Amino acid sequence: MLQMSRTVLRAALIAGLFVALPVAGLAIDPASAHEFKAGALTLKHPWTRATAKGAEMGGGFVAVVNTGSEADRLVGGSFALAERTEVHEMKMEGDVMKMRQLEGGLDIPAGSTVELKPGSYHLMFMKLTAPLEAGTKVKGSLTFEKAGEVPVEFAVEAIDAKARDHKAGGHDAMPMGGADKQHDAHGK
Numbered sequence: 001m002l003q004m005s006r007t008v009l010r011a012a013l014i015a016g017l018f019v020a021l022p023v024a025g026l027a028i029d030p031a032s033a034h035e036f037k038a039g040a041l042t043l044k045h046p047w048t049r050a051t052a053k054g055a056e057m058g059g060g061f062v063a064v065v066n067t068g069s070e071a072d073r074l075v076g077g078s079f080a081l082a083e084r085t086e087v088h089e090m091k092m093e094g095d096v097m098k099m100r101q102l103e104g105g106l107d108i109p110a111g112s113t114v115e116l117k118p119g120s121y122h123l124m125f126m127k128l129t130a131p132l133e134a135g136t137k138v139k140g141s142l143t144f145e146k147a148g149e150v151p152v153e154f155a156v157e158a159i160d161a162k163a164r165d166h167k168a169g170g171h172d173a174m175p176m177g178g179a180d181k182q183h184d185a186h187g188k
């Protein structure tokens with residue numbers, strides 16, 4: 001009987017492998033799969049970029065989906081490797097990309113998706129306490145007026161990672177991202 005259950009176990013393991021392989025093959029970006037829920041809100045793929053040594057700030061990005069009938073408001077957050085986290089907006093003013101803190105938070109209307117992404121709304125991790133390493137995950141949270149504090153994990157992507165929504169086009173270039181090109185030149 002013992003022998004038999006081992007065989008069954010082995011069969012299950014093999015079957016498991018066959019199920020898992022095609023899924024892994026399909027996933028272009030395994031880090032993109034994670035999401036977090038709080039009430040009517042779903043926080044899709046919180047991510048940030050790797051930073052160079054000595055960088056003081058990092059940007060946090062996530063898509064906030066509100067399937068509820070009431071608006072909510074993103075008012076802050078936290079990041080394990082930063083002293084504090086602010087909600088920011090970045091937009092073009094003439095030829096200049098400007099960034100400012102949204103003191104009153106960011107409205108998340110009912111039945112909508114608000115995307116925090118490079119060149120647009122984002123979380124700003126202030127005073128990083130350690131460099132952010134690509135391929136790791138960093139714990140943090142997003143705080144909403146109604147949904148409260150929602151724990152998440154931010155996937156740290158490549159230093160030159162862009163928003164997955166390619167409709168964002170050329171607005172991805174952040175003024176402080178000027179070092180990215182040099183970084184590429186070093187072949188890293």
Ligand SMILES: [Cu+2]
Nearest residue numbers: 088099123124
């Ligand atoms: Cu900012």
